[in-house]
Amino acid sequence: MSEATAPKIPVTVLTGYLGAGKTTLLNRILSENHGKKYAVIVNEFGEIGIDNDLIIGADEEVFEMNNGCICCTVRGDLVRIMEGLMKRKGKFDAIIVETTGLADPAPVAQTFFVDEDVQKNARLDAVVTVADAKWLSDRLKDAPEAKNQIAFADVIVLNKIDLVSKGELAEVEARIRAINPYAKLHRTERCSVALADVLDRGAFDLDRILDIEPDFLNAEDHDHDHDHHHHDHHHNHDHGHGLKHYHDEDMQSLSLKTDKPLDPNVFMPWLQNLVQVEGGKILRSKGILAFHDDDDRYVFQGVHMMLEGNHQRKWKDGEPRESRLVFIGRELPQDLIRQGFESCIVS
Numbered sequence: 001m002s003e004a005t006a007p008k009i010p011v012t013v014l015t016g017y018l019g020a021g022k023t024t025l026l027n028r029i030l031s032e033n034h035g036k037k038y039a040v041i042v043n044e045f046g047e048i049g050i051d052n053d054l055i056i057g058a059d060e061e062v063f064e065m066n067n068g069c070i071c072c073t074v075r076g077d078l079v080r081i082m083e084g085l086m087k088r089k090g091k092f093d094a095i096i097v098e099t100t101g102l103a104d105p106a107p108v109a110q111t112f113f114v115d116e117d118v119q120k121n122a123r124l125d126a127v128v129t130v131a132d133a134k135w136l137s138d139r140l141k142d143a144p145e146a147k148n149q150i151a152f153a154d155v156i157v158l159n160k161i162d163l164v165s166k167g168e169l170a171e172v173e174a175r176i177r178a179i180n181p182y183a184k185l186h187r188t189e190r191c192s193v194a195l196a197d198v199l200d201r202g203a204f205d206l207d208r209i210l211d212i213e214p215d216f217l218n219a220e221d222h223d224h225d226h227d228h229h230h231h232d233h234h235h236n237h238d239h240g241h242g243l244k245h246y247h248d249e250d251m252q253s254l255s256l257k258t259d260k261p262l263d264p265n266v267f268m269p270w271l272q273n274l275v276q277v278e279g280g281k282i283l284r285s286k287g288i289l290a291f292h293d294d295d296d297r298y299v300f301q302g303v304h305m306m307l308e309g310n311h312q313r314k315w316k317d318g319e320p321r322e323s324r325l326v327f328i329g330r331e332l333p334q335d336l337i338r339q340g341f342e343s344c345i346v347s
């Protein structure tokens, strides 16, 4: 088949606010017995890559971009990774891009239309947005990214329905519908959705997007002239090709790391207390931990004051037993977190 007639590789953009369940959905996709091979591109907020370690069964096909937000500074990276993948066309069936919870999906989606090389070889299949039934209504009030993620969705996975009452679910669904009446919506616990409902949908609807973003296809300027004007607490960049998007400048991330073991009897109560007291400010926390006298890696995940943790697997021979944690939020009590963490290290 010639280059011109070869089918374009479908790309699914997986978005959704911090902690909504994107990695949970990605793991579900990758671990299902579908006989397909996916290339996965992950972008996360925070200096230490953790998500890569939480994705199962896709070791050699995960490409990480950790140096910024996918919708701005690393968009060049996205194009480069895509171009690299295109050279290996035939080795995989589809591409999934998991964006950070703080990314605006518009410029990400735009990459698949305005970058010539990418556009020749790949087609945006759908923007799939995971929405957190418990927290989305709050985020729609204070996080502009959350609203754009809903507005741009072709498919919405309304997740964590186990954490809300029927009334709350109806309420959040009505809020979603007020922003986006078109997307197909699935209510889920742990992103339990049929793969056919999220992949290979052929659902991306350019006309609808042009209604929301009339400048979506304008790409005169690829230099990313950031034109920052401040708008409340959010900066608003115009990437020079007409698309404006907003960032929450108050959002911070704190990354912590140690190669000394942690004392679980000190760490666990400390973390539980921290998210109980500061969970309003700490939107998201996650970490991979090496406990004293423990041959298993321990993984914890938090969204506000809710925490989950479990032993993930044995540390591999030769694998450095280090602990890595990330806290993301507004007005993070950085010194308090840092000091608390240090007190959990076995000296």
Ligand SMILES: Nc1nc2c(ncn2[C@@H]2O[C@H](COP(=O)(O)OP(=O)(O)OP(=O)(O)O)[C@@H](O)[C@H]2O)c(=O)[nH]1
Pocket: 016, 017, 018, 019, 020, 021, 022, 023, 024, 025, 044, 051, 100, 101, 130, 159, 160, 161, 162, 163, 188, 189, 190, 191, 284, 301, 302, 303, 308
């Ligand atoms: N109770 C409950 N918890 C869930 C559900 N789905 C996911 N979680 C938990 O929510 C937390 C966040 O899930 P992730 O899949 O890591 O969320 P994410 O959107 O990838 O998070 P970021 O990449 O940090 O933005 C984890 O502790 C999950 O186990 C659900 O349906 N119900």
